[in-house]
Every structure is written in C-alpha cells, then in structure tokens.
Amino acid sequence: MASISIQHLYKRYGKDKQNVVDDFHLDIRDKEFLVFVGPSGCGKSTTLRMIAGLEDITEGEVYIGEQLVNDLPPKDRDIAMVFQNYALYPNMSVYENIAFGLRLRKQPRHEIDLAVRRAARVLEIEPYLNRKPKELSGGQRQRVALGRAIVRDPKVFLMDEPLSNLDAKLRVQMRMELIKLHKSLGATFIYVTHDQIEAMTMADRIVVMKDGIIQQIDTPEAVYQTPSNTFVASFIGSPQINFVEGKIVEEPGGNLLFNTSRFGLRIPKDSADLLRKHNKIGRRITLGIRPEHIGPEGLYSDSVLTGIYKVSELMGADRFLHLDIGQDKPLVVRVEAYYRCEENEKLRIVMDMSKALFFDADTGQRLTH
Amino acid sequence: MNALRSLLKLRRRPRLSAMDGFQKLLTLLLIVLSVFMLLPIVYIFNHAFKPYHELFLYPPTFFVQEPSLQNVNELLAVTARSTVPMIRYLFNSVFVSALAVLLVTGVSALCAFPLSKHRFPGAGFVFAAILLTLMFAPEVVQIPRYLVVSEIGIMNTYFAHLLPLMAMPIGVFLLKQFVDQIPDSLLEAARIDGASEFVVFLRIVVPVCMPAIATVAILAFQNSWGNIETSALFMLDDEMKSFAFFLSTLTNNLANNVAMQGAAAVASLIMFVPNLIVFVILQSKVIATMAHSGIK
Numbered sequence A: 001m002a003s004i005s006i007q008h009l010y011k012r013y014g015k016d017k018q019n020v021v022d023d024f025h026l027d028i029r030d031k032e033f034l035v036f037v038g039p040s041g042c043g044k045s046t047t048l049r050m051i052a053g054l055e056d057i058t059e060g061e062v063y064i065g066e067q068l069v070n071d072l073p074p075k076d077r078d079i080a081m082v083f084q085n086y087a088l089y090p091n092m093s094v095y096e097n098i099a100f101g102l103r104l105r106k107q108p109r110h111e112i113d114l115a116v117r118r119a120a121r122v123l124e125i126e127p128y129l130n131r132k133p134k135e136l137s138g139g140q141r142q143r144v145a146l147g148r149a150i151v152r153d154p155k156v157f158l159m160d161e162p163l164s165n166l167d168a169k170l171r172v173q174m175r176m177e178l179i180k181l182h183k184s185l186g187a188t189f190i191y192v193t194h195d196q197i198e199a200m201t202m203a204d205r206i207v208v209m210k211d212g213i214i215q216q217i218d219t220p221e222a223v224y225q226t227p228s229n230t231f232v233a234s235f236i237g238s239p240q241i242n243f244v245e246g247k248i249v250e251e252p253g254g255n256l257l258f259n260t261s262r263f264g265l266r267i268p269k270d271s272a273d274l275l276r277k278h279n280k281i282g283r284r285i286t287l288g289i290r291p292e293h294i295g296p297e298g299l300y301s302d303s304v305l306t307g308i309y310k311v312s313e314l315m316g317a318d319r320f321l322h323l324d325i326g327q328d329k330p331l332v333v334r335v336e337a338y339y340r341c342e343e344n345e346k347l348r349i350v351m352d353m354s355k356a357l358f359f360d361a362d363t364g365q366r367l368t369h
Numbered sequence B: 001m002n003a004l005r006s007l008l009k010l011r012r013r014p015r016l017s018a019m020d021g022f023q024k025l026l027t028l029l030l031i032v033l034s035v036f037m038l039l040p041i042v043y044i045f046n047h048a049f050k051p052y053h054e055l056f057l058y059p060p061t062f063f064v065q066e067p068s069l070q071n072v073n074e075l076l077a078v079t080a081r082s083t084v085p086m087i088r089y090l091f092n093s094v095f096v097s098a099l100a101v102l103l104v105t106g107v108s109a110l111c112a113f114p115l116s117k118h119r120f121p122g123a124g125f126v127f128a129a130i131l132l133t134l135m136f137a138p139e140v141v142q143i144p145r146y147l148v149v150s151e152i153g154i155m156n157t158y159f160a161h162l163l164p165l166m167a168m169p170i171g172v173f174l175l176k177q178f179v180d181q182i183p184d185s186l187l188e189a190a191r192i193d194g195a196s197e198f199v200v201f202l203r204i205v206v207p208v209c210m211p212a213i214a215t216v217a218i219l220a221f222q223n224s225w226g227n228i229e230t231s232a233l234f235m236l237d238d239e240m241k242s243f244a245f246f247l248s249t250l251t252n253n254l255a256n257n258v259a260m261q262g263a264a265a266v267a268s269l270i271m272f273v274p275n276l277i278v279f280v281i282l283q284s285k286v287i288a289t290m291a292h293s294g295i296k
Helices: A044-052 A095-105 A110-122 A140-149 A169-183 A196-202 A220-225 A228-237 A269-277 B002-011 B023-048 B069-080 B085-116 B121-134 B138-151 B158-168 B169-180 B183-195 B197-208 B209-223 B229-234 B242-249 B261-293
Strands: A004-013 A019-028 A032-038 A059-064 A079-082 A156-160 A188-193 A206-212 A214-216 A244-248 A256-259 A263-266 A283-291 A292-296 A306-313 A320-326 A331-334 A347-351 A357-360
Touching: A004 A044, A019 A044, A019 A214, A032 A044, A032 A196, A044 A079, A044 A188, A044 A206, A079 B183, A095 A110, A095 B183, A110 A140, A140 A169, A140 B242, A156 A169, A156 A196, A156 A263, A169 A188, A169 A196, A169 B121, A188 B085, A188 B229, A196 A220, A196 A256, A206 A220, A206 A228, A214 A220, A228 A244, A228 A283, A256 A269, A269 A357, A292 A331, A320 A347, A320 B085, A357 B023, A357 B242, B023 B261, B069 B261, B085 B121, B085 B169, B085 B197, B085 B209, B085 B242, B121 B169, B138 B158, B138 B229, B158 B229, B169 B209, B197 B209, B209 B261, B229 B242, B242 B261
Parallel strands: A032 A188, A032 A206, A079 A156, A156 A188
Antiparallel strands: A004 A019, A004 A059, A206 A214, A244 A256, A244 A283, A256 A263, A283 A357, A292 A347, A306 A320, A306 A347, A320 A331
C-alpha cells in the first residue's frame, strides 16, 4: 500500500514571506501516476521535495501509506527520486551508482548483484555498468538514474522534471518507457514537469498548479476538456485555447447570442441554460474555444464569423491559421495542412459552439452546471 | 578506414603549425617563465654538491663544476657529534607532518562541508571569522598561541606541534569553494538512497573533492615540514624538535659565516626533496583544483 495523503500543506521561507505552497490538499491513490504541472515557480517541485523529505514542511501533514512522515528523514520514507540533472555520483561506476542504496541498506552481496543486473537489463544499460557517469550520454545517464531508483523497489517514485535535459526525440522515447515502467513496477509515481505534453501523455491524473495553489486535479481528458479556469485552459493544450471577450445578449426569439463588436454567435440551448443560471445575460463573458473546434465555413451549421488571415504554422498533418477577429489576440484555427490563403484575405469560419467553454470575465472561473 | 583516420587526426593534439601567432608567443612566454621558476630548484640541487671552494666562488657559478659528496659528509659528521641523533629529528618531522596532513585535511573538510551545504545560525559569522584569520601574520598570534599551549599543558608534546597547525583557514576556504560547486541534488540523491550525513560526507563529498583535498594536503605538508616555530616555542627538550629546526640551527649562532655552509646546502636539499615528491604525486589533482575554484 503506497497511497499518499497530503493534508493542507504549506511552505513558507521565513515568517512573513509569501506562501510558496498554499493549502495543498490531495489524496494520491496506490499505483497512481500523478503529474504536477505548472509554470516554473509554481511550487510543484517544492511540494515534491516536501513529500521526499528534502524540504521542511511549514504547515500540514504528509502520510505515505498510513504513516505520518513529516518528521521522517528521506531515507526512512521508502521513496526513490529521479532528479532533473540526474545527480549520479561522479566518483562511482554505473554499477556502484545503482548498488549504492542497496549497499547502504546492508543487503547481501549476491542480492545486490542480482538486483543491479536486473535493473540494468530492464533499462538496457548492461554494457555500461563499468563506466563512469561522465562517459555516458544524457539518455544513458537518465537510465542510470532510473536504475538507481527502481533497484531499491520503493513504494513511491518521485521524479523532478527527469526528461527536461534530454533532446526532443529521446524525450518521446523515454516517456513511453516511463509509462511501461510504471505499469510493470506497480508503484506510485509522482512526476513533476512544466511540459503539459508530458503531463497529458503519462498521467492518470494531473495536478495543475499556479503560484503555489492547486488549480485543478483531474484526468488528462477532463483537464483538457473541462478546465476549471482560464489559467488551466490556457496552460493545457498546444496551441493554446482561444479566448474571445464578449457580452451575452438575448434575442427577441429568446435565443442567447455571444456578442462582440464584430460578430454575434448563437449559443446552443445547453450553454444558454448555464448562462441563465449564472445570471450572465447582458454581462461580459470570456468564451474559450480550442483551435480544433473552429474550421472553415461548411463544417458546422451556424455561428459564422469573418477573420483576416495573418500567418500560419504548419505542423505536418495540421496547419494553424492566425486570424485577426478584432480581439487583442489572434484567433487560432486548425485546418488541414493543404489549406492555403493569401495574406489579409478575409476568411469565413465557423465555431462548434457546443464545445465552447464560458468563463467568468472577472474571476476567470469556468461556469459549471 | 578513412573515417577512422580522420577521427584519429581530430583527436591529435594541436600541433605547432596549427597555432596562431598569439598562441605561439604565449607558449614561448610560458616556457621562459617555467624555466625561470625552475631555476631555484636546479640551484638547490647543484649547490648541495659544490665543494667549499665552489660554494664561495665569486662570481658564483650556477652549475656545479666538480661535484662531490663533501657536504654530505660534513652534515653526517655534524649529526654524529650532536647529542640527539639526526634520525630522531627526522622521525619527529615525518611523524608530525603525516599526522598534520591527515588532521588538517580532515578538519578542513569537516568544517567546509557544513559551512557550504548546511544552513545553521551563525554560519555566515563562522565563515567570516575564518576568512578574517587569513589576514593575520603568523607572528601576531605567537604569544596567544604560546599562552594557549602552555595553559592546556601540552608543552613539550607532539600535540603542541600539531595543534597550531591543525586549523588552516586557507584549507577551509579552498574546500568550501569546492564543495559549493557540488550540486545539492547529488547529496539529496544520496540521502534518499539511505545515506546518513556522515556517509554523504565520506562517500560523496570527499571523493568528489579529492582534487581540493590533495591541494590542502600539499599546503598542510609544506606548512608542517618546514615549520620551526612550534619547535622553537613549545619544545623544551631537543629530542622533541623537528628536523627543520635542527637544520636551521646548523648555521645559526656561529661566529663566522663560512663554517657549516656545506652542511647547510645539503640540508636545504633534504628539506626540499619531500616537498617535491609530494607535489609531483598530487600535482595533477592540484591543477584540477585551480581550474575549478577559479583561483588561477
């Protein structure tokens, strides 16, 4: 059993300083792959280090299994950690690096040898066991760091941006291997990253953080489709979600319209009920819509608007058009890669309004049923 | 095959022809400078084997013309006459120097590690105090040192040789700068692996800092091997005094300045050789320290 319970965790450096981590409250299930994601300085690493015992807890409690670990040194928490810069012992060979933790635990020599070789086989680093870390490439070093973690068979794996020093191709490969590793080990993984793609691809659940405060805890699908606020909506997803500022007006027929100075978009009944419930008629609102829910005219039935084409980004299979629709930021639209248009050409596009998200214009919170 | 050849070519050291004018000039300057630095060493070696008439030749010669062992014999004769055998002085020096190297490196490293990697109240003050002591000339602290040594009752013992040498501020400073560069995550990884603070120190910090420790060891050795102060101040009996002190007495207190010059020349060679040996053994590590700590 390696569930982790984090109860109202706070971190402050100094008495009157700002909270680096603010009321972090979370239950992590056994064998879960949990990812903390957020911009740098959002407190995700600090939280991880508090779980590891590398950082003092200002307030709150951390339980690993049933045990309160607040005052337990890292070595007694039955955890393993992988660091961003690998943190391999430069004075020891790869073999010694992996065996170090077992040796300190006074395991018999033959068991250590067996465990090291097994870990090396899993991670395909057997040929390098006698080398020093400085003779290895980044990817190999990262494997050694993982080997050092898995060899101890801990209850919980903590990973602090382990892939951010690798090149893009290797990162994709290691991502898949980490997923496999998690499945085969059956341990709890807590993974910290600032890369939302890593979070989306690997996590069972994602914890999105900002300024030390949890913004949302949910599955990758839910975080993407129903973000709790504009921050989460903009942080998750690439390219970013589009935000359009406007006002809700009621048509004579009783339909609701999302109105900007340039265009009006009809709101489907479901969303209209939501807006009525929150009493938003006649008020300002932020509409969020992802690039894949906008397209050239003909795709969706109504809600046509016109935008002026500025630039496009080709991603291989898709092309993202940046259109000026009279807002501060351009509207990003996903189209097929073969789609071509002239600069400053006026394009008629449609939005799938059933996929549109509505956020409170002042607080940034998404309106929910 | 061609690929292999080009690889080998790439790995070859830059040749003289591959250097530009500035690099050539720099190389030449460094060669001249190193020859200049080498001169005293060559002189010491030659001087030791000059017979008397060459020792006082005017103008003095640099290289020995007729090498002889006359000076060695003279030194042996002097030591044969002295009440305490020379081997006793030598033992004192070797024993004290070996212990001093161990203690100084140990104390400096144990002091540098917490100063660099642990936060505790007064850490800044302690480090500032250590830096401050760097600025005192040794003569300034002679009297307080004497008072301390005599008050704690270790006069005329090996402890009195060792105690004043043990605290070497430059050693602490050098090691702290080096430990500063060890990434914290390395120590944290070890702690998570199950290492206690002492194990972290012994298995991670010390091996990683080996170059700096080698440098401190050399400094400590030189400090202790050439030390005559503790012998002069704290040692009452002759048999407790160091070899360096004994050699310094050869030419001191003599009415004329010709007698014993030969023995003194050999003595300086004997004093110098261990330094050279220690340095040659540890030099590659020392260069790494200089490169790391930004001192050079």
